Amino acid sequence: MENLQRELMELNFHEKSNDLYKFKQSDDLKKITEPHISGLRSALFGRFRSWLGDVLQVELEPVVDISCAKYEYTDVLLCHDDELEGRRVAFILYLVPPWQRSDGGTLDLYTTDSNFHPQSIVKSLVPSLNTLILFEVSPVSFHQVSEVLTRDKCRLSLSGWFHGPSMERPPRHRGPPVPRSPHLPRDETLLLEWVNPVYLDISYQEQIQEEFEDSSEIQLKDFLKEEKFREVKEALRLTPIQWTKRGPSNKRCYEAASMNTLPQCVSACWELLCSESFFLLLSNFTGLRLHYLCPADDDDENKEEEKKDVRDAEATGSLTESANASREKAAREEYALDLVLPFCGADWQSEFGGFTCYVAKEEDEELLTVYPEDNSLALVYRDKETLKFVKHVNHKSLSDSANRAFYDFSFVYYE
Structure with missing residues (x-):
């Protein structure tokens, strides 16, 4: 873990900011040759992918989709569902120092209403070193990274998606127009x-x-x-x-x-x-x-x-x-x-x-x-x-x- 953290921190990171998020992200890691990054990548998208496909009874494709993210003070990723053609399972591996709920940066998972809209936070997961989070990408997989509130810690993580046949998505619900x-x-x-x-x-x-x-x-x-x-x-x-x-x-x-x-x-x-x-x-x-x-x-x-x-x-x-x-x-x-x-x-x-x-x-x-x-x-x-x-x-x-x-x-x- 220490060597993996060291290799990741030496990467070039780019500031990412728009309506949905603000954080720093590395380039795609699928061609990085550093030993610990490439070793973890091979493990995740090799034997681990096969095991995960067996558990889910889904044929996961050998597509490598992985990058590193740094969340620092006031960085945030607002509510979204991760759905994009081919994404089937999302993963996050935390490489953080000791982390408290008061530090912010929690992974918040939402319930949905009858129209498949996010409703309220049902679970809030505090990042923990060497913990791997997996969730299925679906019409109800709404989640966010809450704003990081600590000034002196870096929320470092590896994340990406395993790909497979897309799930059927219900028609998107349109709310009533704003009254005039x-x-x-x-x-x-x-x-x-x-x-x-x-x-x-x-x-x-x-x-x-x-x-x-x-x-x-x-x-x-x-x-x-x-x-x-x-x-x-x-x-x-x-x-x-x-x-x-x-x-x-x-x-x-x-x-x-x-x-x-x-x-x-x-x-x-x-x-x-x-x-x-x-x-x-x-x-x-x-x-x-x-x-x-x-x-x-x-x-x-x-x-x-x-x-x-x-x-x-x-x-x-x-x-x-x-x-x-x-x-x-x-x-x-x-x-x-x-x-x-x-x-x-x-x-x-x-x-x-x-x-x-x-x-x-x-x-x-x-x-x-x-x-x-x-x-x-x-x-x-x-x-x-x-x-x-x-x-x-x-x-x-x-x-x-x-x-x-x-x-x-x-x-x-x-x-």
């Missing part, structure tokens, strides 16, 4: 009460629209009046709001506020973002037709005809706390406007997580990253091929006992 709402009938007095006056200046709105049309995104700093922002921020922190966890955990993990438990000032801020006057303001910022009074691209004759048969723009929204690695599908419509208004603390840092990443469908490269900033309204226009996620908020945000909390108003607007 038309704007609330509120006039411009709401804007005058809440919004920084600079953003209500028509000439400045024209500058914003010009910049937005060039880049399809913008961040408007100090958007709310300072006293209004402070009032909402304090209310979020001090009021006993009821929060409900949103899942399933393989798709999203955050807490949403129960609307009837919001203090008055938070409800008023919510109404602002849903109001008819705010839809018009957003239209002026972006050039999008979010309200029928907004100018259209057609000529004046067609405009009048359109007004007779118009459907008001709609929005979906949520107020969220502890946004952990939320993976959200883009709207079924061709385009949508995302809005995020964070309440995260003036000293929020990118290493804490909580930033929003946009990626092209089927691509790994990030198109845009929006970092949260107190009272900075972020607007992003995206098409249905662009996906977004909020990066897992980790324990570094609590590291200096600042008792930071991460809240945001999150809306999607449609033309």
Whole structure:
């Protein structure tokens, strides 16, 4: 074990980070010639594979799939099922120092509901030196590596999959669409009460629209009046709001506020973002037709005809706390406007997580990253091929006992 650990620690490791995970991983070990790594590889995928196939009564293929992972402080692997064509059995061999549950980094196994969605953690396994974990890869094999909380230990492991004929998978269940709402009938007095006056200046709105049309995104700093922002921020922190966890955990993990438990000032801020006057303001910022009074691209004759048969723009929204690695599908419509208004603390840092990443469908490269900033309204226009996620908020945000909390108003607007 000591020689194996030494050989593994001398490998080159690559930082891996996306919506699902953050850790360091070696290259594939199937061609590594170091004696202890190659010896273990031969044992696992030779006689051990044959024995395992006999136990499971499955013909396992001689495919070598093995790598080494290092999880250090705040590293994590969120809930997933490992299913990929040909994967049949997952394995993990731990090469860790003495490890406690308080160190984090547990392997958490989930129950599933009738729709084969992960429901709750049913077992939590603490890593232990020279322990081999095996589990069958199936439609219900949801698991995660919880965030590593220790600063001075490395969670080193070898892991991979034995391959064989794929199991039949039931059709994936699609949940109900997120409900949408038309704007609330509120006039411009709401804007005058809440919004920084600079953003209500028509000439400045024209500058914003010009910049937005060039880049399809913008961040408007100090958007709310300072006293209004402070009032909402304090209310979020001090009021006993009821929060409900949103899942399933393989798709999203955050807490949403129960609307009837919001203090008055938070409800008023919510109404602002849903109001008819705010839809018009957003239209002026972006050039999008979010309200029928907004100018259209057609000529004046067609405009009048359109007004007779118009459907008001709609929005979906949520107020969220502890946004952990939320993976959200883009709207079924061709385009949508995302809005995020964070309440995260003036000293929020990118290493804490909580930033929003946009990626092209089927691509790994990030198109845009929006970092949260107190009272900075972020607007992003995206098409249905662009996906977004909020990066897992980790324990570094609590590291200096600042008792930071991460809240945001999150809306999607449609033309």
